Amino acid sequence: MKRAAAEIVPLLALDRAAAKPLYRQLYEGFREAILAGLLGAGQRLPSTRSLAGELQVSRLPVLTAFEQLLAEGYFESRAGAGTFVARSLADPQRTAGRTPSSRQEPRPGPRTVAANPGLPLGRQEPWLGGLGAFRVSQIAVDHFPLQVWAGLVARNGRNPRASQMLYGNPMGDRRFRETLAAYLRTSRGVRCTPEQILVTSGSQHALTIAARVLLDPGDEVWMEEPGYQGARDALAIAGARLVPVPVDEEGLDVAAGIDRSPRARAAYVTPSHQYPLGATLTASRRLQLLDWAQRSGAWILEDDYDSEYRYESQPIAALQGLDRDSRVIYIGTFSKVLFPALRVGYLVVPTDLVERFAALRAAIDDFPATLYQAVLADFLAEGHFARHLRRMRQIYRERRGVLVEALRSELGAAVRVLGERAGMHLAAVLGEGAQDRRLAERAAQEGLWAMPLSVCYLGEPSRAGLVLGYGGTGVPEILDGVRRLGRLLREG
Template sequence: MLSLPGFRPQGESPLYRQLYDYLREGILKGQLAPGTRLPPTRDLSRELGLSRNTVVSAFEQLLAEGYLEARVGDGTYVARTLPGQWEVRPLPEGPSRDGRRLSRRGEELARTPVTLRRKRGSGAFRAGLPDFRAFPMKLWARLEARHWKLAPDELLNYSDPAGYYPLRESVAAYLQTSRGVVCTPEQVIITTGSQQGLDLAARLLLDPGDAVWVEDPGYLGARGAFLAAGARVVAVSVDREGLDVAAGWRLEPRARLAYVTPSHQYPLGVTLSLRRRLELLEWASEQSAWIVEDDYDSEYRYRGRPLAALQGLDREGRVIYVGTFSKVMMPGLRLGYLVVPPDLVEAFAAGRALMDRHPPGPVQAVLAEFIREGHFVRHIKRTRGLYAERQQVLLEALERHFGGWLEVHRADAGLHLAAWLPQGVDDQEASRLAAEQGIEALPLSAYSLAKLPRGGLMLGYAAFTPAELEEGVATLREALTPLMRTIP
């Protein structure tokens, strides 16, 4: 008769679970061979000093999962149907030796970054973040509590993959008045942030091998989405007028899609000129191509009204408009949206459903009310003034500490500045020195496929108080002093 002298209860988990785990591991490792007869529960409980109910509970769980089998009038045995190859082995480290590997698309996904790796807790000048302290958290909490208290079934059940219709109505109305986007609520698809929107567009509009124009330097998340879809990325240079459409024509006239950030190019901050916008639309019309317009932070324009979206000039349904609430509210909200041509709505809704069924209902409902009651627009107006002031503080601090050594110009829009280094200074090294002092100043060269004429750093300012910006610039000056000595 088998005994279990090796079993020693320990820890806080229930005793039946500890006995279950012990027996299960012994079975999977082959220590309890198939066909082995186990002691009666009464005998085993006396041997182990456990209650009989504890042993019975462990046996019942193992019987239910097929590790044991009961024979009427003959006792309990280890199941004979367990194959020897079920033995538990540690997971391999590094490349698999048995031929297992990722798919080609999986390998591309695994090595394609969405953003640059950041040090946890890095301070100024992290780009792309709003100031969470400026967000009306108490108001949001009251709206959220109200919706959870009164949440109807439609918010708790499976719902429309395109999103909560009142939110789609609010987004469409906002975009029509503030961005010049021409759309109906039906054309709005709510996404889990703009990155999901880019991934969805890449999956639905591209075949493996299709060419895609991307801005260079440009947003890594977009480039990654297209590469992961198997597309061939064509780096198109950016100048003071934005994407060089003529260069795109020369490099790959038959591209299937062009990705642009026309209102505030990422990361350089320039605006796509009207002439270039019309050229881009003309190219898309002639080639039957698509344009993905990423309007990631257009709410923050500090001179004049926000520029009208490229989508508003589109008369043929060639533009897929991408927006996000991450820059205005908070990235953790994970809500964004697409505006797609009417004939693509059903396809995009179906593709959205395959990703994660639908966005979370209660959060959508809270956001819809937040917009409908005017809180969203008031928050934008308040933070627009706040961020404009902080940009000015950063410019003045950079001038005092660096003089002309860093070339930085006032930006008409956005949440960061591009600071250009002198010729010959490696921006990767400058970024590394800054990181050693706890400063995040990402190198512009990291966003470019081609070699930039000179290096630069991306300096975010929106998430930091004037005092934090002043301290950050002083620390950056200290960090870059070794480089400044080499090039006065």
């Protein structure tokens, strides 16, 4: 009893009815008491037997808690003397800011983050608040062949090869890349071998990797104006200086780019279906762009995000297939053709850069997860993908037709429709002076998620309008949505 004062047990509120085991409650109680300074460094602890008696619990949870606290360095035992709060915890650095006895509140250090001006600040735009009508980048979820897909997921999940469970190739799964290379060669006109394919977590990741390999901070990069915000962010975080280059009905104005930034390190383009206005980069512009890249030593980042869906002709062949100097880095994604939450995209990398890309990818996240690659390899090889594309092309063609017609009949001359020949969105360009942000904000309040065209500009917007996604919007919602947009527009 003489030692009682030194062994006073902190107030440990044990709840015998709680789901949390008693040993855990004891462990946490002691740890909190130490960190709060209620138990001082070097202070003696009662024996496990007497503590168990005092708390009226069995000895086992007390022993378990003590073992854990000893293992984690909160307690120390001295032979023959008992158990103590570790003396090393007297070091103020270890309990910094937690000791009530220290009179002065510790002054917090500065919370500095990278000064990179390109870091995105996070967009809380109202038109990104929901997943309903007109939201761009949505797919027709209810038409996805879920049964086939689920069967392949189950099959591959049940019988993984050892190589699918261990560390793998930073470029991705061999079988998937072989299947993908065959598809890209025949359907997209991409010249590639499986070795050139790097599987990524969507095209956003692909762009980030490409920017890290190809660019130094401060390098100029041509950016389509208006263009894709996702690409802007990916390039900006690599420290690129973005040079807006206007697009017209022939796509990127290459001459304007050469005029503004002849020595740019790279150009970001969406040649098959310019995002968001929808032009197809003409053959002469393609050759002009490749010629500039070859002469100046620039890289071309070709984002081929939705070209499989083309409604009035065959899909446009990739720019990469025309490239004779390995200047094009081709970026593809399954986000539009399957579903975005899959997070599978890919890069086709020039052969001489494969090692650099693989090394960088390994440093970022080792390699892509294997399950969906195996599922996708089967989905492509067994013909499900081609069948799915054919079906979806029909569905999106119908939705597109209904949207275009509704815009014409409801809004007439107030809008000009652009980019409706391909993809899953179009641009409804409004007359000069239109306040597209305000319109989109009011639409969002009604559950219509139209994106204002002006936010796609880096510089002063030269056009206003709405970018309307129809992939995930059924025919009745399209008709109802356009009626409501018409009313909002007339209300001004």
